[in-house]
Amino acid sequence: MSPDRREVSLRVNGADRRVTVEPRQSLADTLREDLSLTGTHVACEQGACGACTVLVDGASVRSCLMFAVQAEGCEVTTVEGLASDPEELHPLQRAFTENHALQCGFCTPGFLLAAYELLAARRGPDEREIRTALAGNLCRCTGYQGIVAAVRQADEQWERDTPGPSSGER
Amino acid sequence: MGSRPPRVTSSGSALGARLTRREDPRLLVGAGRYLADVTVPGVTHACFVRSPHAHAAIVAVDSAAARALPGVRAVLTADDLPHRPLLDAVAVPDLRKTPQPALAAGRVRFAGEAVAVVLAESRAVAEDAADLVRVVYEQVPVLTDPEAARTERTTRLCDDLPTNVVYEGGREHGDVDAAFARAAHVLSGRFTTGRFVAAPMEGRGCLASYDRADDRLTVHSSTQSPHLLRRKLAACLDMPEGRIRVLVPDVGGGFGQKIPASPEEVAVALAARATGLPVKWVEDRRENITAAPHSKDQIIDMELAVAADGTFEAIRARILGDSGAYSYNSASTLIESYLSAGLLPGPYRIRDVAWQVTAVLTNKTPISAYRGVGWTASHSAREVLIDRAARLLGRDPVDLRRQNLVREFPHTSPTGMVYDSGSFVESLDTAAELIDYPGLRERQRVARETGRYIGIGVSPYVEPSGWGTEGAAQSSWSFSSHDSVRITMEPSAEVTVAVGTPSQGQGHATSLAQVVAEVLGVDPAEVTVLANDTAAVPMSTAGTRASRTAAVTGGALTLAAQDLRDKLAAIAAGLLDRDPGELVFADGHVHVRGDSGPALPLGALAQRAYFDPAVRAAVPEPDLVVTRFYDPPATYSNGCVMVAVEVDPWTGGVTVIDAAAVEDCGTMINPLIVEGQVLGAFAQGVGGALYEHIPFDADGLPLATSFADYLLPTAAEIPPVRLGHHCSPSPLTVNGVKGMGESGVISTPAAVANAVADALVPFGAEVDRTPLTPEYVAGLIGDPDRPQSSS
Structure with missing residues (x-):
C-alpha cells in the first residue's frame, strides 16, 4: 500500500533475488513473505532470542533487526541454504537429529546458522566456547545439552577448509 | 488390556528403541510449517488493541482514524462481536466462576487485556491502525497484592462475586494437630514461588475462516488441545461442535500455555464470522509475556x-x-x-x-x-x-x-x-x-x-x-479423559494412526509410531502419525497435557494395534491354512512359528484383505481399521x-x-x-x-x-x-x-x-x-x- 517502496537486489542461498519492500520491512519478513523462505522464524522481534538468525556475507545476523534494504548486494544464507532436501542433510543438521538437538524445531534454524558460523571459523571449539557462541540463541525445549553435543559431533564430521585451532592456546 | 488375550505374537524391537526422530529432517531443513507459515487466499491480519491499564472502565472507543487508514478492513470491539464468555469446566465444590469475554466489555481487569481487534491487509498495517484506536479509560483502584485482595470488599474484580476470593477450602487427613503437638521439632516458614510464563519459542496464534453458506468455521491454531478448542469455540460462538474444524500445524512449544482456548482465539473466530474474512493472528513476544497466561x-x-x-x-x-x-x-x-x-x-x-x-x-x-x-x-x-x-x-x-x-x-x-x-x-x-x-x-x-x-x-x-x-x-480433580484412536492399514501395508494429542515438540510422530510398530512387527518408519485435524482424528477431550500422551494415547494405540494384528492374523491363518496362534508378526511379514519357509509380506496380506473377496469366507469383515479407547x-x-x-x-x-x-x-x-x-x-x-x-x-x-x-x-x-x-x-x-x-x-x-x-x-x-x-x-x-x- 505504501507508495514508498524500494527495490532490493540480494543473493539468497546462491540465487540472485530482487524484491520490492517498504523501507521499514525487516529482512526476516522479506525472507518469509516475499521469498517464501519460512524456515527463518520470528520469535521475539527484538534481537533477544536468535530464532531469526541468518548469515549475511558469512556473519550471523538477527534478521528481525536488519532492514531488507540494508541487505542490498549482500549474500544471505538461510536454513534452506544449508540443505533443503530432508534426504540430504548437511553434517550439522545430521548431528542435530542424531543428538536430539531439537524438539519443537522453532529455534532450530537460528541455532544451525549460529553453529555454522562458529564451525566455519573454528575447528575444535570446547564445550565452554560452544556454549558461549550459542548463548545468543534461546531454546525452550532441549536444555541445550543435545545442541552442544551436536555441534561437537559436527565439528568432527563436517569436512571443511576451516583451519584448526591455533596452536599454543589449548 | 483388551477383552481377550492376544493369541498372536510379535517379535518387535521398536518399543524402547533409541530412535532418532521422524520429524527432525523436515524441521532441520526449514520445512516445518508453523502457524505463521499457514495462509489462505484473502487472509487479513489481526492486531489487538490492549489495555495499558490494570483496572479501568472503558468509557469510549474511537476507531475512526484507525478505520480510515489504507489497508484496514475492520476494527471490532466487544459490542460488534456478541458472544458467550469463556468459562472453566472444573467441578471442584465451592469454586466460583469468573466468565471471561473474548474482548473486554465495559471494563479491563489486567494490563494487556484485549479491548479491540484490528483487521488489515498486513500485520504491519494492523499494528499502525491499532495505535490509532483511541480508547478512553477511567481508572479504578488496582489490586496487585493477593493478601490485600483477599480481604478487600470494595474493589472487586468480578461484580457477581461478593469478594475477590474464587476458592477457599481445606482438608485434614489424619490428626495433624496431635502430630504437631508430639513432634520433637517443627519447622515452619513461608515460601513464595515466582510468576512464570511458559514462553514457548513460538507464541500463540490462529487463523480462522468462516464459510457462511455452510455455516462452517475452520480454525488453524497453535494449540495443544484441538478438541478442547473446538468445544470452547462452539460454546462461545453458539455453534454445533461438528461445524467447527480445528487444524494444528507444527507447534513451536506449548508447555501448558497452549492448553486453554484463549480469548484471542475466540475473538479471531468471532471476527472471521462477523466479517466473512479469513483472519490470522500471530502473537508477538510482548503479547506472549504480558497477555498469555x-x-x-x-x-x-x-x-x-x-x-x-x-x-x-x-x-x-x-x-x-x-x-x-x-x-x-x-x-x-x-x-x-x-x-x-x-x-x-x-x-x-x-x-x-x-x-x-x-x-x-x-x-x-x-x-x-x-x-x-x-x-x-x-x-x-x-x-x-x-x-x-x-x-x-x-x-x-x-x-x-x-x-x-x-x-x-x-x-x-x-x-x-x-x-x-x-x-x-x-x-x-x-x-x-x-x-x-x-x-x-x-x-x-x-x-x-x-x-x-x-x-x-x-x-x-x-x-x-x-x-x-x-x-x-x-488429585481431587475433575478431568475429562476421553481418548480414542484409530489405526488404519492401507493396501500397501503402510499404517496410519489418528490421534487427538498433537505434538508441540515431544516427538509423537516417532514415539507413537514405535508403539504401533512394536505390536505389528513393522518398521516404525512405516507408521504415520496423524494428529492435526479434528475432522480426521477421533476425540481427545483433553489433548496433549499432564504427561499423558505416552500412557493414554500410547496405550490406546497398543490396544488398537493388537486388534488389528488379530484381524490380520485371522486373514493370514485362512490363507496359510494355519492356526492364528502359530503366527508371528515380525519384519513386516507374517511368519509361521518354527517354519523357516517364506513368510507372508504384510503388503500382500493387506492386498488380499482389501481386494480378494475369497478372504471374506473366513473373515466376513476384513476391514483393516480399528478404533480403541483407553483411560488408564x-x-x-x-x-x-x-x-x-x-x-x-x-x-x-x-x-x-x-x-x-x-x-x-x-x-x-x-x-x-x-x-x-x-x-x-x-x-x-x-x-x-x-x-x-x-x-x-x-x-x-x-x-x-x-x-x-x-x-x-x-x-x-x-x-x-x-x-x-x-x-x-x-x-x-x-x-x-x-x-x-x-x-x-x-x-x-x-x-x-x-x-x-x-x-x-x-x-x-x-x-x-x-x-x-x-x-x-x-x-x-x-x-x-x-x-x-x-x-
Whole structure:
C-alpha cells in the first residue's frame, strides 16, 4: 500500500533475488513473505532470542533487526541454504537429529546458522566456547545439552577448509 | 488390556528403541510449517488493541482514524462481536466462576487485556491502525497484592462475586494437630514461588475462516488441545461442535500455555464470522509475556513436624494462589493452588497432612497451566523446609530424605494418591552417585576455606503422570479423559494412526509410531502419525497435557494395534491354512512359528484383505481399521534431581556448576525422547529458580515484557546434566508406561534453592522464594567478608 517502496537486489542461498519492500520491512519478513523462505522464524522481534538468525556475507545476523534494504548486494544464507532436501542433510543438521538437538524445531534454524558460523571459523571449539557462541540463541525445549553435543559431533564430521585451532592456546 | 488375550505374537524391537526422530529432517531443513507459515487466499491480519491499564472502565472507543487508514478492513470491539464468555469446566465444590469475554466489555481487569481487534491487509498495517484506536479509560483502584485482595470488599474484580476470593477450602487427613503437638521439632516458614510464563519459542496464534453458506468455521491454531478448542469455540460462538474444524500445524512449544482456548482465539473466530474474512493472528513476544497466561505464583506458609530420629510426622500448609484477573477457562485457577495441596507429601511417608487453599483475583494476567502446574510450588516449599530440618538435626540432607522416602508399593498418600510403583530410594542414590556427592562435599569444604561458596541441593520427586480420569481423581480433580484412536492399514501395508494429542515438540510422530510398530512387527518408519485435524482424528477431550500422551494415547494405540494384528492374523491363518496362534508378526511379514519357509509380506496380506473377496469366507469383515479407547488407571513417575551451585558472595550471582537427573517413568518408549524431556524440563526449572519472574508495579503494570527482562536461561547458564534411569513399569497401565516430562520443572527449583541455601550456611541465611536473583541472594549474604560461622 505504501507508495514508498524500494527495490532490493540480494543473493539468497546462491540465487540472485530482487524484491520490492517498504523501507521499514525487516529482512526476516522479506525472507518469509516475499521469498517464501519460512524456515527463518520470528520469535521475539527484538534481537533477544536468535530464532531469526541468518548469515549475511558469512556473519550471523538477527534478521528481525536488519532492514531488507540494508541487505542490498549482500549474500544471505538461510536454513534452506544449508540443505533443503530432508534426504540430504548437511553434517550439522545430521548431528542435530542424531543428538536430539531439537524438539519443537522453532529455534532450530537460528541455532544451525549460529553453529555454522562458529564451525566455519573454528575447528575444535570446547564445550565452554560452544556454549558461549550459542548463548545468543534461546531454546525452550532441549536444555541445550543435545545442541552442544551436536555441534561437537559436527565439528568432527563436517569436512571443511576451516583451519584448526591455533596452536599454543589449548 | 483388551477383552481377550492376544493369541498372536510379535517379535518387535521398536518399543524402547533409541530412535532418532521422524520429524527432525523436515524441521532441520526449514520445512516445518508453523502457524505463521499457514495462509489462505484473502487472509487479513489481526492486531489487538490492549489495555495499558490494570483496572479501568472503558468509557469510549474511537476507531475512526484507525478505520480510515489504507489497508484496514475492520476494527471490532466487544459490542460488534456478541458472544458467550469463556468459562472453566472444573467441578471442584465451592469454586466460583469468573466468565471471561473474548474482548473486554465495559471494563479491563489486567494490563494487556484485549479491548479491540484490528483487521488489515498486513500485520504491519494492523499494528499502525491499532495505535490509532483511541480508547478512553477511567481508572479504578488496582489490586496487585493477593493478601490485600483477599480481604478487600470494595474493589472487586468480578461484580457477581461478593469478594475477590474464587476458592477457599481445606482438608485434614489424619490428626495433624496431635502430630504437631508430639513432634520433637517443627519447622515452619513461608515460601513464595515466582510468576512464570511458559514462553514457548513460538507464541500463540490462529487463523480462522468462516464459510457462511455452510455455516462452517475452520480454525488453524497453535494449540495443544484441538478438541478442547473446538468445544470452547462452539460454546462461545453458539455453534454445533461438528461445524467447527480445528487444524494444528507444527507447534513451536506449548508447555501448558497452549492448553486453554484463549480469548484471542475466540475473538479471531468471532471476527472471521462477523466479517466473512479469513483472519490470522500471530502473537508477538510482548503479547506472549504480558497477555498469555502466566503460572505458579503461590505463597505457601508451611509447617513440617519431625520426630527426634528424623521421621517426617506431619505437614500442613496454607496456600495462597494469585489467580490474576480471571480464573482461566481451561482448568481454573485451581490448576495452581489446589493441585499444589494434593502433592504436599510428595515422595515421602508422611502420615498426617492438612491444607488450606485460597485463590484470589488480582489485576494481573490470569494464571493457567505451565509444566509442573501447581506442584512446583508445594514441592519447593516442602524441600526447603526439609533442608532446614536437616540442618537443625545435624543430618545429611540426602540421608534424611532417604530415611523418609516411600519404599513399598503401592503406597497410598494421605491426600489419596496411590503410587503404583517406583524407585524413590534408588533414584536418590543414583543421583548422588552420578554427581559424586561425597566428592562434592569435600570440594565444598575446601572451597569454603578459601572464601568460595559451593552448595549442593537434592530434590527427589514423584510426578502424577499419565493423567486419565483416575489419576485426576486422585488429585481431587475433575478431568475429562476421553481418548480414542484409530489405526488404519492401507493396501500397501503402510499404517496410519489418528490421534487427538498433537505434538508441540515431544516427538509423537516417532514415539507413537514405535508403539504401533512394536505390536505389528513393522518398521516404525512405516507408521504415520496423524494428529492435526479434528475432522480426521477421533476425540481427545483433553489433548496433549499432564504427561499423558505416552500412557493414554500410547496405550490406546497398543490396544488398537493388537486388534488389528488379530484381524490380520485371522486373514493370514485362512490363507496359510494355519492356526492364528502359530503366527508371528515380525519384519513386516507374517511368519509361521518354527517354519523357516517364506513368510507372508504384510503388503500382500493387506492386498488380499482389501481386494480378494475369497478372504471374506473366513473373515466376513476384513476391514483393516480399528478404533480403541483407553483411560488408564492412575500412575506416578518418580526420580531425583541434584545440583551443585557456586554463589558469588559479592554479586549474589548463582552458577549451577553440576547437575544430575534420574528419571523413572516406567517402560520407556524411546529413551532419547525421555532424556530430551528431562533435560528440557531441568533447564526450565533452573530458569524458574534463578531468573524467571514477572513482577508487577503498584499500578498493576508488568515489569517484564520482553526477553530482555524475562530471562530464559541460555546454553551458557545450563551445565551438562548427568542422566540416569530407573525403570519401574506400572503394574496397571498398558505396557507399564507411566508418562513423563514435567518433573524437571517440579523438582529443579527446589534443588537449586536448597543448593543456594547450602552454600550460604556460613552466612546463616535461609532462602524463602524463587527466583533467587543476584539482588535477593546478595541481600541474604549481607557482608561477604563476614560469614557467621565456618562450617
